[in-house]
Amino acid sequence: MAEPGTDPVWKKSACILCSINCGLEIQTGGKNNRELVKIRGDKDNPSSRGYLCNKAQRLNYYHMGRDRIDTPKRRRPDGSYEDVSWDVAIAEVAAGLKKVKDSHGGDKILFIGGGGQGNHLGGLYSDGLQKVLGVKFRTNALAQEKTGEFWVAGKMFGGGPHGDFEHAEVAMFLGKNPWHSHGFPRTRVVLKEIARDPNRSMIVLDPCATDTAKMADFHLQVRPGTDAWVLSAMIAVILQEGLQDKAFIAQHTEGFDAIRDHFLQLSVGEYCAISELDEDLLRRAARRLATARSASIFEDLGTQQNINSTLVSYLHRVLLVITGNFAKKGAAHIAISLLSVTEASKGEVSGTTKKPRKKKVSPVLGSKVITGLLPCNEIPDEILTDHPDRFRAAIIESANPAHSYADSARIRAAIRALEFSVVVDVAMTETARLADYVLPAANAFEKHECVFFQIDYPRNTFHIRRPVADPLPGTLIEAEIHTRLIEALGALKPRHVRLLRTAAKLGRRPFSAALLGLMRLRPEVKKVLPSLLYRTLGTTLADGEAAATAPFWGLCHQFVRKNPLAAANAGFAGSPWQAGERLFDTLIGSPSGMVFCDAGSDYSETWNRVGRAGRRIQLHLEELFPRVANLQTDLLANPAEFPFVLTAGQRRAETSNTIIRDASWDKKAKATRLYMHPKDASSLALKSGDLVKITTQTGSGETHLLVTEHQRPGCVSLPNGLGVDYDGGDGSSVRIGIAPNDLTASNRKDFFAGTPWHKYVPARVEKLQDAATTAV
Ligand SMILES: Nc1nc2c(c(=O)[nH]1)N[C@H]1C(S)=C(S)[C@@H](COP(=O)(O)OP(=O)(O)OC[C@H]3O[C@@H](n4cnc5c(=O)[nH]c(N)nc54)[C@H](O)[C@@H]3O)O[C@H]1N2
Ligand SMILES: Nc1nc2c(c(=O)[nH]1)N[C@H]1C(S)=C(S)[C@@H](COP(=O)(O)OP(=O)(O)OC[C@H]3O[C@@H](n4cnc5c(=O)[nH]c(N)nc54)[C@H](O)[C@@H]3O)O[C@H]1N2
Numbered sequence: 132m133a134e135p136g137t138d139p140v141w142k143k144s145a146c147i148l149c150s151i152n153c154g155l156e157i158q159t160g161g162k163n164n165r166e167l168v169k170i171r172g173d174k175d176n177p178s179s180r181g182y183l184c185n186k187a188q189r190l191n192y193y194h195m196g197r198d199r200i201d202t203p204k205r206r207r208p209d210g211s212y213e214d215v216s217w218d219v220a221i222a223e224v225a226a227g228l229k230k231v232k233d234s235h236g237g238d239k240i241l242f243i244g245g246g247g248q249g250n251h252l253g254g255l256y257s258d259g260l261q262k263v264l265g266v267k268f269r270t271n272a273l274a275q276e277k278t279g280e281f282w283v284a285g286k287m288f289g290g291g292p293h294g295d296f297e298h299a300e301v302a303m304f305l306g307k308n309p310w311h312s313h314g315f316p317r318t319r320v321v322l323k324e325i326a327r328d329p330n331r332s333m334i335v336l337d338p339c340a341t342d343t344a345k346m347a348d349f350h351l352q353v354r355p356g357t358d359a360w361v362l363s364a365m366i367a368v369i370l371q372e373g374l375q376d377k378a379f380i381a382q383h384t385e386g387f388d389a390i391r392d393h394f395l396q397l398s399v400g401e402y403c404a405i406s407e408l409d410e411d412l413l414r415r416a417a418r419r420l421a422t423a424r425s426a427s428i429f430e431d432l433g434t435q436q437n438i439n440s441t442l443v444s445y446l447h448r449v450l451l452v453i454t455g456n457f458a459k460k461g462a463a464h465i466a467i468s469l470l471s472v473t474e475a476s477k478g479e480v481s482g483t484t485k486k487p488r489k490k491k492v493s494p495v496l497g498s499k500v501i502t503g504l505l506p507c508n509e510i511p512d513e514i515l516t517d518h519p520d521r522f523r524a525a526i527i528e529s530a531n532p533a534h535s536y537a538d539s540a541r542i543r544a545a546i547r548a549l550e551f552s553v554v555v556d557v558a559m560t561e562t563a564r565l566a567d568y569v570l571p572a573a574n575a576f577e578k579h580e581c582v583f584f585q586i587d588y589p590r591n592t593f594h595i596r597r598p599v600a601d602p603l604p605g606t607l608i609e610a611e612i613h614t615r616l617i618e619a620l621g622a623l624k625p626r627h628v629r630l631l632r633t634a635a636k637l638g639r640r641p642f643s644a645a646l647l648g649l650m651r652l653r654p655e656v657k658k659v660l661p662s663l664l665y666r667t668l669g670t671t672l673a674d675g676e677a678a679a680t681a682p683f684w685g686l687c688h689q690f691v692r693k694n695p696l697a698a699a700n701a702g703f704a705g706s707p708w709q710a711g712e713r714l715f716d717t718l719i720g721s722p723s724g725m726v727f728c729d730a731g732s733d734y735s736e737t738w739n740r741v742g743r744a745g746r747r748i749q750l751h752l753e754e755l756f757p758r759v760a761n762l763q764t765d766l767l768a769n770p771a772e773f774p775f776v777l778t779a780g781q782r783r784a785e786t787s788n789t790i791i792r793d794a795s796w797d798k799k800a801k802a803t804r805l806y807m808h809p810k811d812a813s814s815l816a817l818k819s820g821d822l823v824k825i826t827t828q829t830g831s832g833e834t835h836l837l838v839t840e841h842q843r844p845g846c847v848s849l850p851n852g853l854g855v856d857y858d859g860g861d862g863s864s865v866r867i868g869i870a871p872n873d874l875t876a877s878n879r880k881d882f883f884a885g886t887p888w889h890k891y892v893p894a895r896v897e898k899l900q901d902a903a904t905t906a907v
């Protein structure tokens with residue numbers, strides 16, 4: 132609390148509830164002066180500029196959660212846990228992992244997670260631990276949503292394009308409800324601007340009348356699972372009416388001839404009938420998109436976790452490219468990033484491994500591993516088998532697979548079947564409760580942390596933030612946890628640390644020379660570079676307080692060498708050394724975040740990052756096009772006993788994955804309800820407030836009903852991230868809402884990327900209790 136007569140201190144930070152990471156200003160106070168008592172938007176944050184959504188006000192529920200862990204824990208044979216000291220935990224975890232490595236090979240250790248929505252610094256350090264152990268396979272949440280999209284973008288563009296919604300004349304949202312889920316900076320401001328401007332339009336493909344769809348000029352209320360038909364029909368309208376950007380296609384693409392005839396021949400009317408859409412509306416939407424000066428498209432879970440997801444990712448980009456919506460203002464671009472998202476997913480953030488890799492497949496199923504990530508749905512099959520190459524151990528950090536990945540019961544069985552497992556988390560999660568060891572981390576407000584997705588263009592921002600509270604006693608930051616494990620495995624030599632510490636005291640130049648010398652002499656130190664920097668250069672940063680940010684020193688130097696113009700435009704000019712130093716100092720010295728690059732005003736600059744021969748975009752993907760040309764409706768049919776299509780995990784105003792586990796702010800459990808259309812409710816004689824049971828091929832759950840016109844008939848939806856088992860305060864465990872993955876199946880997945888069909892779960896609904904007799 133502030134002293135009388137003094138201004139309260141607003142500490143700069145960022146929200147960690149979605150990938151946008153809006154800048155925050157926080158006042159601490161309350162219990163032990165640690166609580167986040169006041170939260171407001173940080174106007175100095177160059178990306179969010181003061182913007183916040185409703186959810187940020189709930190961050191104290193994350194910060195002060197009752198199931199925070201404050202000491203390492205070891206599992207007893209009966210499934211209970213005993214507290215152990217950090218020394219014991221580090222020694223035993225290192226020994227447990229080493230045993231698996233020695234007896235089966237490091238490639239039998241699976242790494243899961245590596246960062247949430249706003250805590251990513253730890254990922255740099257776990258990367259070193261994995262290299263020391265010889266870990267070859269990783270997975271995280273991206274492999275149950277984005278891997279199909281990454282593969283398509285890589286094949287077509289040789290990079291990852293993103294839209295410019297702030298300037299797009301036409302914005303199209305494909306299975307995406309940005310009003311609630313966000314996805315680009317200041318989302319609601321931008322959406323309102325588009326809706327208000329008579330010269331701009333919004334197209335939304337969503338079966339439900341979401342808050343975004345209600346703002347749209349064209350709401351294509353698609354039958355679930357049929358987006359591939361809708362996009363094909365839109366492309367067909369454009370090509371059949373000759374509305375494509377012929378010059379762009381001729382100058383910048385290849386493969387157009389191989390795909391054109393299919394779209395020229397297909398029947399728009401028949402495709403609209405399959406998607407249950409009004410043909411005239413679809414035609415008007417397609418024309419609007421094709422004739423706009425600029426358009427951007429955002430695809431998200433409504434299609435990425437659905438039937439034909441990789442085909443939809445492909446069709447989306449065909450639509451974008453034939454209308455010439457790349458490399459201009461308001462259209463798609465490939466941003467310049469400081470920390471590459473796909474490289475980071477592969478565990479290549481330290482910049483030490485640049486060798487081209489062999490195509491990797493998963494050890495047991497032999498399935499595709501995209502951007503280094505094993506499909507989440509396949510984890511159980513890669514463990515619950517007697518195959519000699521099955522995984523024997525897992526390191527799980529900042530992820531809650533036992534709750535978030537398909538078929539929780541199978542994931543739980545798989546984790547327990549491992550010979551060794553360790554979880555690094557802030558809370559005693561569903562996953563932590565299965566692990567052999569649980570290591571408690573300081574949370575995202577108790578340490579230096581950073582953003583991850585940097586998709587703005589032409590100016591791009593980065594934010595390294597400082598702690599606003601001391602670490603909960605007993606916890607450690609991930610940098611320290613991984614570095615201690617690396618040291619326990621003998622992979623960080625005290626004499627190397629001593630040498631570099633001495634050099635660091637003399638200044639960054641001598642440090643750099645000593646480091647380069649050491650790396651030449653002992654190339655193996657490159658594996659643990661982040662930890663080496665943390666222990667050495669780190670001790671000189673803000674008296675060691677900012678030690679965990681030390682790996683950014685190397686990343687900044689790499690960045691200015693690779694992108695001298697963009698760095699210079701953002702103010703980091705001069706010799707590469709000077710520019711790199713200034714960039715790093717500015718980065719760690721900007722508590723509100725900073726602009727690290729500026730590509731200038733010529734948007735065609737983005738072609739420099741099209742990584743394909745001749746910088747031409749490939750329109751014909753031979754792996755996918757045959758399926759596009761022969762779309763099958765058989766997957767859309769539900770078994771008779773499951774008449775509904777369930778969206779298992781919708782983003783709502785109240786949800787934030789499983790980051791906030793304490794749902795006590797939701798006194799009436801409003802967030803947990805199953806949504807159903809009035810027509811369906813009346814045919815089942817149900818009404819709002821009734822307690823219902825929902826059953827799928829995998830499992831069942833109970834919750835209350837909300838009857839709403841916004842739901843599409845035949846479809847029901849449940850929120851994502853609820854149904855966690857929270858500490859009731861008296862040793863009991865309380866569950867509010869349904870855990871969506873009690874209802875999903877691991878074998879319902881995309882044929883190509885293995886991503887789950889969480890938005891297409893066959894289900895039935897029955898009444899358990901009348902509203903009149905249930906307290907809602
Ligand atoms: N409030 C909140 N925001 C979040 C999160 C959160 O938990 N809560 N999580 C963050 C994360 S990790 C992610 S990945 C994003 C996800 O963000 P979104 O993808 O926007 O989230 P969802 O609500 O899961 O799905 C979007 C829409 O898909 C629609 N849909 C269902 N079936 C279909 C279909 O067959 N076709 C089409 N076209 N649409 C369909 C649903 O009706 C829903 O409106 O949100 C991020 N933001
Ligand atoms: N059925 C269904 N399932 C889904 C979805 C769906 O729509 N439907 N959505 C999916 C999507 S898009 C996503 S992104 C995933 C998300 O699923 P996960 O990747 O499992 O992520 P979160 O639920 O965000 O949980 C992150 C974990 O990080 C922990 N954590 C928080 N802060 C810190 C920290 O500072 N350090 C450490 N070490 N840990 C920390 C939290 O306690 C939590 O256990 O869920 C997916 N699962």
Ligand code: SF4
Pocket residue numbers: 146147148149150151152153182183184185186187313
């Ligand atoms: S949840 Fe809201 S306030 Fe938090 S980062 Fe996302 S958009 Fe910003």
Ligand SMILES: [Mo]
Pocket residue numbers: 272276
């Ligand atoms: Mo996600």
